[in-house]
């Protein structure tokens with residue numbers, strides 16, 4: 001399992017199949033449009049102090065320096081790259097002021113500190129997702145992770161005639177690396193096919209379509225764990241039962257790790273980004 005955690009703080013709503021709402025027009029808009037920062041200016045009222053829940057929300061909000069600059073803003077684009085609380089900013093600030101060095105390659109103090117911090121982070125991330133520390137590879141983000149998997153595992157393991165299942169409504173960064181690899185492999189005389197499967201209007205994968213797309217040549221299935229537009233948990237364990245043990249699952253966990261408990265062993269995925 002290779003993993004990148006691409007945003008330390010994401011908070012999109014989680015929608016299960018039972019409470020999913022029908023939002024096809026939103027999906028259509030988002031599938032082709034680049035994501036834009038969504039902010040709404042709402043007045044803060046004295047009523048916000050009435051309940052302890054709201055006080056807690058305000059206390060959390062106070063940890064985010066962005067609201068010092070924009071006190072009347074509600075920031076709604078948290079499921080994408082979002083603002084960081086002061087505790088996170090502090091860690092990065094200390095790192096760049098004190099410890100920024102060539103980690104793991106030298107024995108002078110700041111290099112040793114940097115290496116220790118990176119290794120601690122590797123163990124923390126591994127524990128968070130039920131992986132072993134040696135399975136964690138840090139990258140610059142989810143797209144970089146997908147590319148790494150495609151250009152390392154994919155380039156060496158895919159054979160002429162192999163098929164990759166994917167859903168065209170998933171995030172492009174989980175699809176494009178496989179499409180790019182397909183063109184490069186074609187130039188090397190290996191023809192692999194990308195086979196699409198559908199998604200329902202409420203945002204869960206169409207399992208019947210997925211079953212129909214599956215063949216004995218299916219080597220890889222690219223999946224979202226929680227969909228970035230619909231917020232639906234895609235029931236990865238059920239998909240494992242459908243595709244069988246041999247198909248390599250490449251999972252986009254960008255929107256799930258921050259919201260639900262993720263255990264890569266339970267999910268039985270080869271690679272999670």
Ligand SMILES: Cc1ncc(COP(=O)(O)O)c(C=O)c1O
Pocket residue numbers: 006007079080081140141142143144171173174227228252254255
């Ligand atoms: C579901 C999903 N996958 C992939 C990405 C791409 O992530 P990155 O910007 O880390 O490459 C995003 C970005 O928001 C995302 O929401």
